[in-house]
Amino acid sequence: MDDRSVFSEVEALRADKTRAVLSPESLEVHVRVVDHLAHTTGANYVSDEILDTLVHGRVSTIAAIELTLAGWWRRLDGGYVIVDQELIDALSHTPTRRRFGAACRRLWRFLNSESVIPL
Structure with a gap:
């Protein structure tokens, strides 16, 4: 995944707003993993x-x-279990569907921002 796509997912x-508030660095690690x-x-x-190997x-x-504290990962002997099945499912689709999904999420975020006045 290129950096632009990673940061779009972040x-x-x-x-x-339904998810825990995490640092951008942790979110980047999460998306890359x-x-x-x-x-x-x-x-x-x-x-x-x-x-x-993925991150320093x-x-x-x-x-x-x-x-782990946020409940997105769980520690298991020698590694971590990723609990965020929604993101795993979203990123496991074809590249075209991933770009479409990221674009939909950006549009949803824009439409729900303070810059759009509902009619």
């Missing part, structure tokens, strides 16, 4: 070794703690 997660899992293993488990060790450690 913004969509930040705009979702879920994208990796959706396109490689198809599972929702990431080992510590894979996590450290210090960043991944802090993000993993934050994501």
Whole structure:
């Protein structure tokens, strides 16, 4: 996933008021890990070794703690189980559907912002 798509997903997660408030760095780690899992293993488990290859060790450690405290990840021997099945499902679709989904989330965020006056 390219950086633009990652940050689009991060913004969509930040705009979702039903989710816990997390740092942008943790959200970025979350999106990158879920994208990796959706396109490689198809599972929702990431080992510590894979996590450290996706993101620098210090960043991944802090993000993993934050994501675990928020309930998005669960610690399991030697890695983490990703609980966010909604994002896993969204990112496991074809690239065209991913771009369409991200565009819909951006449009939804814009329509629900203060800059749009409902009729």
